[in-house]
Amino acid sequence: xxxxxxxxxxxxxxxxxxxxxxxxxxxxxxxxxxxxxxxxxxxxxxxxxxxxxxxxxxxxxxxxxxxxxxxxxxxxxxxxxxxxxxxxxxxxxxxxxxxxxxxxxxxxxxxxxxxxxxxxxxxxxxxxxxxxxxxxxxxxxxxxxxxxxxxxxxxxxxxxxxxxxxxxxxxxxxxxxxxxxxxxxxxxxxxxxxxxxxxxxxxxxxxxxxxxxxxxxxxxxxxxxxxxxxxxxxxxxxxxxxxxxxxxxxxxxxxxxxxxxxxxxxxxxxxxxxxxxxxxxxxxxxxxxxxxxxxxxxxxxxxxxxxxxxxxxxxxxxxxxxxxxxxxxxxxxxxxxxxxxxxxxxxxxxxxxxxxxxxxxxxxxxxxxxxxxxxxxxxxxxxxxxxxxxxxxxxxxxxxxxxxxxxxxxxxxxxxxxxxxxxxxxxxxxxxxxxxxxxxxxxxxxxxxxxxxxxxxxxxxxxxxxxxxxxxxxxxxxxxxxxxxxxxxxxxxxxxxxxxxxxxxxxxxxxxxxxxxxxxxxxxxxxxxxxxxxxxxxxxxxxxxxxxxxxxxxxxxxxxxxxxxxxxxxxxxxxxxxxxxxxxxxxxxxxxxxxxxxxxxxxxxxxxxxxxxxxxxxxxxxxxxxxxxxxxxxxxxxxxxxxxxxxxxxxxxxxxxx
Numbered sequence: 001x002x003x004x005x006x007x008x009x010x011x012x013x014x015x016x017x018x019x020x021x022x023x024x025x026x027x028x029x030x031x032x033x034x035x036x037x038x039x040x041x042x043x044x045x046x047x048x049x050x051x052x053x054x055x056x057x058x059x060x061x062x063x064x065x066x067x068x069x070x071x072x073x074x075x076x077x078x079x080x081x082x083x084x085x086x087x088x089x090x091x092x093x094x095x096x097x098x099x100x101x102x103x104x105x106x107x108x109x110x111x112x113x114x115x116x117x118x119x120x121x122x123x124x125x126x127x128x129x130x131x132x133x134x135x136x137x138x139x140x141x142x143x144x145x146x147x148x149x150x151x152x153x154x155x156x157x158x159x160x161x162x163x164x165x166x167x168x169x170x171x172x173x174x175x176x177x178x179x180x181x182x183x184x185x186x187x188x189x190x191x192x193x194x195x196x197x198x199x200x201x202x203x204x205x206x207x208x209x210x211x212x213x214x215x216x217x218x219x220x221x222x223x224x225x226x227x228x229x230x231x232x233x234x235x236x237x238x239x240x241x242x243x244x245x246x247x248x249x250x251x252x253x254x255x256x257x258x259x260x261x262x263x264x265x266x267x268x269x270x271x272x273x274x275x276x277x278x279x280x281x282x283x284x285x286x287x288x289x290x291x292x293x294x295x296x297x298x299x300x301x302x303x304x305x306x307x308x309x310x311x312x313x314x315x316x317x318x319x320x321x322x323x324x325x326x327x328x329x330x331x332x333x334x335x336x337x338x339x340x341x342x343x344x345x346x347x348x349x350x351x352x353x354x355x356x357x358x359x360x361x362x363x364x365x366x367x368x369x370x371x372x373x374x375x376x377x378x379x380x381x382x383x384x385x386x387x388x389x390x391x392x393x394x395x396x397x398x399x400x401x402x403x404x405x406x407x408x409x410x411x412x413x414x415x416x417x418x419x420x421x422x423x424x425x426x427x428x429x430x431x432x433x434x435x436x437x438x439x440x441x442x443x444x445x446x447x448x449x450x451x452x453x454x455x456x457x458x459x460x461x462x463x464x465x466x467x468x469x470x471x472x473x474x475x476x477x478x479x480x481x482x483x484x485x486x487x488x489x490x491x492x493x494x495x496x497x498x499x500x501x502x503x504x505x506x507x508x509x510x511x512x513x514x515x516x517x518x519x520x521x522x523x524x525x526x527x528x529x530x531x532x533x534x535x536x537x538x539x540x541x542x543x544x545x546x547x548x549x550x551x552x553x554x555x556x557x558x559x560x561x562x563x564x565x566x567x568x569x570x571x572x573x574x575x576x577x578x579x580x581x582x583x584x585x586x587x588x589x590x591x592x593x594x595x596x597x598x599x600x601x602x603x604x605x606x607x608x609x610x611x612x613x614x615x616x617x618x619x620x621x622x623x624x625x626x627x628x629x630x631x632x633x634x635x636x637x638x639x640x641x642x643x644x645x646x647x648x649x650x651x652x653x654x655x656x657x658x
Contacts, residue, residue, distance in 0.1 A: 040140035047073040047141070048148050051169065055150035060592060062604040063154060066611045068138075075150050077142035090503040156589050168564070174588070175462065175567050176560035181551050182569070182588040184400055184435045185211050190554045197553045203386040205547040206583050209437040212423055221436055225395065225416050226347050227325060228438075229354040230318035231381060232393045234374040236357045237315060239393070242364045242371060309363040314353035315370055317346050322377050329384050351416060358394055359414075389576055392441030394484045398492070399436045412439065412487040439492070440582060441484060444575040446526065447509030450482045451475045452494045453520075453573040453581070455544050456590065456606055459552065462561040467552060469545055470606060474598050475523055477516040479504040495572075496595055515596035535579045543581040544573055551586060568610060 047053050052072040056064055064074060132138060152171040153162060166172065180186045188209040191202040210221040324341035342350070356362035382388045394414055399422065401409040413419050419436060443450055456470040476494040479502050483491060490502045499516055518526075520536075527533045548571055570590025573581045592607055594600035 036137050037140060040137045041144055043073065043137065043141045044144035044148075047071075047145065051151040053145055053148050053150045054152040054154070056153075057155040057159070060154060060607065062592070063607040063611070066608045067152070068132075070611065072152070073138070073141050073145060075142060075145045075148065077139060090501065171564045171566075172562075173565075173567055175459070175562065175565055178559050178567060178588055180555040180558040181586050184209070184437075184585060185213075185433060186555075187551065187586060188435055188437075190558070191551065193554050194550050197550070200550055201386060202550075205543065205550065205581070207390060207438045207440060208387060209435055212434040212436060218420075218423065221419075222416065224438075225397070225419075226351065227321060228391060228395045229351050229416075230321040231378070231385075231388075231391065232395050233310075233315065233318045233350065233354045233357055234322065234378055235393045236354075237310075237364050237366070237371060238375050238378060240364060242366055242368060308356045308360060309365045310353045310357050311364075312366040312370060314349050315364070315366055315374065317342060317350050318353075319370075319373060319377055321347075321350065322381060326377070326380055326384060354395065355415070387438065389578055389580070390438065390440045390442055390582065392484065394441055396439040396441055396484060396487075397436050398439045399434065401433055401435075410489065410493065412489065412492055414487070437584075440574050440576060442577050443482070444577055444579065445482055446475075446477070447511050448481050449508060449512055450478045450492065450494060451518075451575075452584065453544070453575065454590070455548070455571045455573060456568065457548055457571060458566060458568050458610060460566045462556055462559050465552060465556055467549065469548065470609075472602060472605075473520045473544075474602055475518040475520070477512055477518075479508065479516055481505060481508055496591075500595075513598075515598070517596045517598040519598050519602060532579075539579045540575060540581055544571070544583075547571075547573070547581065547583040548586075551583065566610075568606075 050071070052070075053075055054067050054072045055075045056067075068074070149167065149170070151169065154173045155162065158174045158176065163172065163174070163176070180190055187206075188211055191206055194200050194202050208224060210217055210224070212218055212221060321342055353362075357364070397413045397419070399411050399413050399419060411422075413422075413436070423434065445451075453473055453475055455473040458468040458470070460466045460468065476496065476499075478491055478494050479499050480488075480491045489498055493499075494516075496516075504512075504514065504516070524533060524536045527535055551571075567588065568590065570587040572584040572587070574584055575581055592603040594603055
């Protein structure tokens with residue numbers, strides 16, 4: 001900052017302005033100032049000649065420092081006074097009682113975030129960074145470049161004022177139309193086409209997700225919710241067993257149910273006895289028969305007296321639905337639709353009984369052989385249903401605005417009517433931008449706490465596709481112990497945008513980091529201590545690579561290709577109990593601020609390695625063999641898509657067969 005003020009004084013003195021004291025001081029420093037000005041002018045001319053003028057919008061201090069060390073000069077350089085990092089006030093960890101509320105993390109705004117990173121950090125104080133001895137000269141040099149066009153531009157987003165007027169030789173850090181994978185709507189829509197690129201099922205690495213933009217999309221989600229509810233009901237039956245066994249013929253849904261004792265008036269409505277709503281919503285929920293008395297309805301639904309025990313009839317319906325899915329999967333019923341194997345009213349019965357068993361800890365009254373039948377069906381589903389391993393017994397979904405970030409508008413849902421209510425009242429839905437994704441109910445936990453993984457990757461070309469994967473990544477922990485009995489997002493979202501507002505729970509394991517982050521090396525050491533150290537290189541890391549490559553291939557023709565362009569992305573993954581990585585989303589402009597000791601080191605190294613010649617040769621060909629933490633596609637296995645891609649050993653590129 002002192003250097004900048006000196007530069008201003010020098011220019012003022014040269015122009016003859018200022019008071020007598022300033023003018024006298026300038027005369028005493030004329031020779032030295034003249035040398036600085038000459039060196040600055042020569043330096044500016046050299047930067048223009050060698051095409052080493054850069055422009056960086058927003059923060060990225062590590063990037064600025066790295067470029068400056070390599071002889072680049074920043075256009076419109078300003079010395080910004082360091083401000084101490086500000087930490088938002090923390091809230092105490094929330095307890096239970098939010099099982100059916102699904103609180104949102106932030107105000108449900110309709111602003112479009114265009115898929116930017118969801119993890120905006122509060123930077124640590126980096127005032128200890130080295131001070132430059134040539135600060136005054138550098139400031140003057142930058143001023144000489146105010147009219148020059150920058151050869152390298154790094155921005156947070158694609159700014160039309162810059163990107164609409166680019167020259168061919170200007171290097172930029174964003175491709176056009178990259179939102180095809182960096183928005184939840186784009187990623188979900190495009191991954192449906194991954195089967196065209198090989199024998200790859202998107203359900204094997206991306207939790208099933210629906211873009212709720214039309215009636216067909218909404219019905220597809222409802223069908224999935226219903227089938228998952230039926231499977232969850234059977235899982236609860238097998239895990240809990242029966243409270244009392246009954247005769248197999250006592251209640252099969254084919255014979256009248258035994259009479260029930262009169263029930264006292266209920267102060268609350270059953271979950272699906274809702275106020276009058278549009279017909280489409282009522283049909284999706286299954287509808288009600290107003291001619292039935294409350295006792296008859298409860299009997300038909302398989303609910304028994306106070307405590308609402310689940311009886312035989314709804315369990316038989318759930319098994320019928322699951323068996324229809326299995327038959328459809330094995331092509332035994334080619335013309336039929338397994339979603340229509342039950343009537344709307346029957347589906348309503350299954351869902352109500354699922355609510356009773358899951359939310360109210362309902363008991364089961366059924367024949368003992370029904371448990372064995374349910375177990376046999378679940379064993380088949382475990383082999384057939386691709387995402388059986390991520391589903392628990394709660395049928396939990398996470399609802400997101402299609403192109404927002406930083407946790408805005410996200411909520412967890414377990415009841416079907418809650419989702420439909422949002423769609424009926426939300427203005428965002430009319431624009432087709434809501435997505436709902438199956439929540440991973442069985443994640444891998446570390447000391448009883450949920451975490452996710454942020455993995456960086458760099459794309460330097462789309463034709464042929466050239467991707468670099470960073471060899472290190474980091475884990476982000478929740479500050480609260482994992483629980484499915486509370487829908488608060490401080491438990492279920494691990495990004496810093498949520499966690500920074502909450503204190504870590506006092507009941508959390510002491511072995512977990514206070515800053516809620518580990519680097520991947522620490523995670524591998526944790527796995528080694530548990531005797532599972534080989535799982536990182538054999539399952540987790542290769543699985544993340546494959547998921548990223550699949551995602552890039554499906555949008556290769558949609559993203560606008562431009563030479564002298566690259567883009568740094570941040571992919572978020574969850575790991576399940578079997579160590580399989582599941583892609584959650586891909587962010588453009590991943591945060592590179594240093595909010596913790598882990599990101600303070602890693603973000604700086606990522607930016608430095610991005611500039612190094614090995615990872616981005618357009619910067620400096622003389623350093624093309626410098627060590628780098630980037631892993632090119634040449635170092636990846638050639639059978640990622642089971643033979644649909646071939647590896648060119650002459651260049652680190654993946655390409656489709658000619």
